[in-house]
Amino acid sequence: MSTTAYNRPKQPEQVRRALLEAAVALAEEQGLGGITVQAVADRAGVTKGGLFHHFANKQALIDAVFDFMLEQMEESLDRLMAQDEGGHGAFTRAYVISTFECCDMALSGQALTISMVTDPALRRRWRGWIDARLARHADTDSAPSLHVVRLAADGYWFARVLHDGDPGGEPPEALQARLIALTRET
Amino acid sequence: MSTTAYNRPKQPEQVRRALLEAAVALAEEQGLGGITVQAVADRAGVTKGGLFHHFANKQALIDAVFDFMLEQMEESLDRLMAQDEGGHGAFTRAYVISTFECCDMALSGQALTISMVTDPALRRRWRGWIDARLARHADTDSAPSLHVVRLAADGYWFARVLHDGDPGGEPPEALQARLIALTRET
DNA sequence: GTAAACAAACCGACCAAGCGGTATCTTACA
């Protein structure tokens, strides 16, 4: 009779995804503290019991969100590198563009990324991922000058998160072009 | 008889400072989650009631810690700028050195800084502070190329926090020298 | 000069709320 989740068509994959997206949205709106099991469940239109059916505990939820993010970033980098001319700085250019793109995406999970700093486990996973990625491109992107460019991209991303999407300085396109140009210098 | 805070000489300023330092220390050791009212009070040798006598609520405590940090950073920048040769990029050089120094300081409150991202109010205050500071040095440090250098410094700082004090790439001294050199290019 | 009066510093016990998590029961679907 009542339209509870009992008689709603059961689509677990869909609910699972709704939970992940709810977690990301909450993190972006209210920061890390906004991610409570209850709030995530509410937003996804499920009860707490329902959430715990999909995820063993809160940490498992967060880990899943993190996986979700890494996957997206991985795809983004691969796609951008395929479009690049290759050679010296190929990965760094993809990294820069990805960083700038990432800021506009709804599902980037910026606040979530910040949570890495809080959680040592996530920190280690991130480090493992980025190190592996860098090692793959050591032949083209190990130059210190390229490292500086990637650091600047990180700084820009951080500034944008910090300033609610409005970093100071020159317009994003100009800055991005500037960084890309730097990857082509000796 | 017992050395409670009752018979201890009353030095509210000192106790207040002890509370601030306790909060910073806890944040560095255990991350943001480590800052509980009880823990801060314990570490400062005061009870929870005593803490709430000095600060209206937890947020007031955190705000005060933030002020404390900004003051230190302000002093650091002033000191470094006094040592600089002046002219183009003077502020940016001080900013870079301060960023690198900051990482080694015990009272830098890295985890606290991260909490800015979580708290929108702190975020705005930070932005106000940095904007004012930049405006003061607009004549020497408004060049886009200097902006890139400052972003790289931010990126380095963030990487260091993320990787538990061990960022990848070349040694810190070399990177710092590289960034300083960039402030002197056309 | 001293004693009363007042305010500031601080304690310690307590509370309500919210947290993550569990156990048990219903419903839907294959």
Place this chain on the structure above:
DNA sequence: TGTAAGATACCGCTTGGTCGGTTTGTTTAC
């Protein structure tokens, strides 16, 4: 008819915060 999806009710714990009382320090009145 069994199993996965989900609801509901509950538990133990921690948290931020309150409140009345106690001690110390300072001011005021005589």
